Amino acid sequence: MTSTNSLSGFTIHSHSHTTYSLRRLTTVSPPYRDGDGHGLRKSMLSPYTCNHHTEHQYSERAWSHWIKLKQPKLIVAPMYDGSELPFRMLCRKYGAEAAYTPMLHSRSFAESRKFRAREFSTCKEDRPLFVQFCGNEPDILLEAAYRVESFCDYVDINLGCPQRIARTGNYGAFLMDDLPLVKSLVEKLATNLTVPVSCKIRIFPVLQDTINYAKLLEDAGCSLIAVHGRTRDGRTRERADWDAIKSVKNAVKIPVLANGNIRHMDDVQNCLATTGVEGVMSAEALLDNPALFGGFRSGEWVLEGDDGFEDGKLDRGDLVVEYLKLCEKYPVRWNIIIAHVYGMLRKWFETHPDIRDDFNIKRTLSFEYLYSVVDRLRARGVRFPLYVKKTRRWMSTLPFYMMI
Numbered sequence: 001m002t003s004t005n006s007l008s009g010f011t012i013h014s015h016s017h018t019t020y021s022l023r024r025l026t027t028v029s030p031p032y033r034d035g036d037g038h039g040l041r042k043s044m045l046s047p048y049t050c051n052h053h054t055e056h057q058y059s060e061r062a063w064s065h066w067i068k069l070k071q072p073k074l075i076v077a078p079m080y081d082g083s084e085l086p087f088r089m090l091c092r093k094y095g096a097e098a099a100y101t102p103m104l105h106s107r108s109f110a111e112s113r114k115f116r117a118r119e120f121s122t123c124k125e126d127r128p129l130f131v132q133f134c135g136n137e138p139d140i141l142l143e144a145a146y147r148v149e150s151f152c153d154y155v156d157i158n159l160g161c162p163q164r165i166a167r168t169g170n171y172g173a174f175l176m177d178d179l180p181l182v183k184s185l186v187e188k189l190a191t192n193l194t195v196p197v198s199c200k201i202r203i204f205p206v207l208q209d210t211i212n213y214a215k216l217l218e219d220a221g222c223s224l225i226a227v228h229g230r231t232r233d234g235r236t237r238e239r240a241d242w243d244a245i246k247s248v249k250n251a252v253k254i255p256v257l258a259n260g261n262i263r264h265m266d267d268v269q270n271c272l273a274t275t276g277v278e279g280v281m282s283a284e285a286l287l288d289n290p291a292l293f294g295g296f297r298s299g300e301w302v303l304e305g306d307d308g309f310e311d312g313k314l315d316r317g318d319l320v321v322e323y324l325k326l327c328e329k330y331p332v333r334w335n336i337i338i339a340h341v342y343g344m345l346r347k348w349f350e351t352h353p354d355i356r357d358d359f360n361i362k363r364t365l366s367f368e369y370l371y372s373v374v375d376r377l378r379a380r381g382v383r384f385p386l387y388v389k390k391t392r393r394w395m396s397t398l399p400f401y402m403m404i
């Protein structure tokens, strides 16, 4: 069964368990009134607010929530047009232990039912889930957050987007220039929501500024900080600064996640060991290889002649087919599906440009056609396998169903 949340407009899929209910949503009234932007709950003394607790009690709450979520270590990073429900579910199947939604614009989300219906969907199995918003107005951000708090484990504030659109809209990493505003955003959510608030940040060029920033977030009521170890002007190709992430981890008492340069499970282990953080997030590498957290490694990261790896008996064609099936179950926009099919089949398309060109000129797409693209590539007899370590030491990190 698939239900549309009648008050908020977005879709909550419930294929296997029709009993998944919207009870919590229907019991909280004012903030869910559609579109008016008023009637926000006055501070409900949320269990996550820091105003009425000592710092110690507060960080304890942040930790007990994290522990209740079973301390996920392997996390799908937020990706606009990337980390939607079907892709999250594919990554979860292959070892991801938590996931972020793509960034959602808080004003559009608060005001437009159509936007909510198009941009957000979830299902019972899609947990733990971080729902990420961008914005710069506390009341609007809160209005947006109220609509999802029953369906997620953290409401996340995007403080890291460095793109021109974020500069124009004054959100994401450009809020690093206005820390009092950042503080008011976090405080607003932390004192009113029933789920904890997390923040995804970039680092400042000067380490002490990054540390002060992280402490400010913690003091404002943030329950978890994800640190992308690059500055606002840093390029994705630049190495992420794991030492800066380690300094943040040492400076605050709440859980910290590391982000940047996670391409395979060795990176995961190295990053955890170097930084001491609770978990890692990956973005770009997952687009290429959604099975990364299951210990599968793209051939790109296996050195020629290295006999420590073997064919993992899984290739990108298999992953595309699984992804398409998930998209049939959990519909998303076609441009998202196309981007993922491209991302996963990039190598195959490079060696068979005629099939790619046919794909490019196709005016109307269908699932049938996309499945046939994989079949045609397979018929050419070329495989781009994903590799696994022969020792399979990584298997101990897998959920049981992956070890069979």
Ligand SMILES: Cc1cc2nc3c(=O)[nH]c(=O)nc-3n(C[C@H](O)[C@H](O)[C@H](O)COP(=O)(O)O)c2cc1C
Residues within 6 Å of the ligand: 077, 078, 079, 080, 081, 082, 102, 103, 132, 158, 159, 160, 161, 200, 228, 236, 259, 260, 261, 262, 281, 282, 283, 284, 285
């Ligand atoms: C396609 C794409 C979309 C992204 N969209 C978002 C987003 O919506 N919100 C966000 O905080 N970061 C976004 N990011 C940044 C990633 O979450 C991540 O911080 C960055 O890519 C560094 O991680 P990586 O080295 O694993 O790629 C995006 C990255 C990519 C590649």
